[in-house]
Amino acid sequence: VTIATPPFASFGGAIEFIFTPQTSNVTGGNTVGGIEQVIELTLAQLEVTVLALALAILIAHPAGLFLGHRGKGELAAVGLGNAGRAIPELGLIALMAAVIGVGLFNLTVALAILGIPPILVNTFVGIREVDRSTVQAARGMGMTELGIVRKVEAPMAVTSIFTGIRTSTIGIVATATIAPLAGVATLGEFILGENVYGSNGVLAGAIMVAVLALALEFSLAGLQRVLTSKGLKLMPA
């Protein structure tokens, strides 16, 4: 008696799906998967992630620097950070798709909205935590307010600023996985399309999303090292 193996995904099958195109048994013999499609969808997910991250940084970073330097709006900034964490990303993307419409532009805006709170809060907190006497000393040396932000506060807050950007990136790249709900093909295509790509396709998508997210995380960690000033690296943590 032979027992039919259930169509469960296996890591071997998923790796095979990533590298070689397979015949889909569902779509009537179309080929799916393979390295070309995997690279294409990975780049698509990277693209929308970078776009949204850039938009989020563009809005939240100056706002965090400004509010932090002025020491104003702590309640608003921290409140926004807390509220941002509570937004269910699946709900946000689904609501956007249903009400405003699908497409790359809308998706980018929605992802940027998710990415703004962590950057804003961490930039704000980082700047606030810079020793006020250091800032006063800079002021006494005749630095302009803009100069103080750029040359004193921001470099000293670089750890906190990067914590914000990294948290934001993790959230954006994760949510970009469900982008197909908003009409943008990313690696989520494999994950949400089990009836086309099979269970190995789903697992392959999950593997590639994890690889992409970790690659981004490590790149940002590297960038943070480069951008941390030499003097601060020497300081005991």
Add this chain to the structure above:
Amino acid sequence: MASLALPLAAVGEVGEGFIQERTGQVCQAKPSHLFCWDWARENIDRYGTPTLQQLELVAISVVLGFIVAFSLALLAHRRRWLRPPLLAGTGILYAIPSISFFLLLLPITGRSRETAIIALSAYTLQIIFRNVTVGLDNVPVSAKDSARGMGMTERQILWRVEIPLATPEIIGGLRIATVSTIAIATLAVFVHAGGLGTQIYGEANLHFPTSILISIVIVMAMAFTFDAVLLTIQYFATPWRRARAS
């Protein structure tokens, strides 16, 4: 709730007719019709079970994550060299998108509640670990010295001085972990583990803003409630902070 099960499963096409069939009310699934109060009033009870499922997922995952992360933090408090590898390890678990984490477990635990709980608790580790570590680090040396002077053992110092003084950071980490997990547990629908994601994802709901909005509101209300509860616990657990303030 039961009366809706049949037409939901039977109808493939989504449109005005579908929504009417679903509700018996005239309620259009047009973008212009953002929220349908009549439908919401009649169907609010269908959100009970998913809400409870989500609560359960979150409670189990956060408690599990807290036990593991707290133990690891205490371990790393004594053995400093453990800290960098533990930070890096939990950091990797944190960086892997939850939806991907869920599905990576498919060959091992399949589509199940266990899968969701494993992935969700793994996600909380970094947040809790980091906060407990920072909290213990921030305890003033003078406080520890006084305790030592009073004849306390290292163990007593840990449980009676260091951990109580680190409470704000520990609860701070718990708050972030809980709120994030409540939001992310919505994705449990992808491993068939229930939760409010079921009322967002799925052909029927994806084109029905009313259901999506109700789900979002429940999730966010749940998050704020837990945040407030934890903040209250922190207030009562740290009476000395109030004494200093007044």
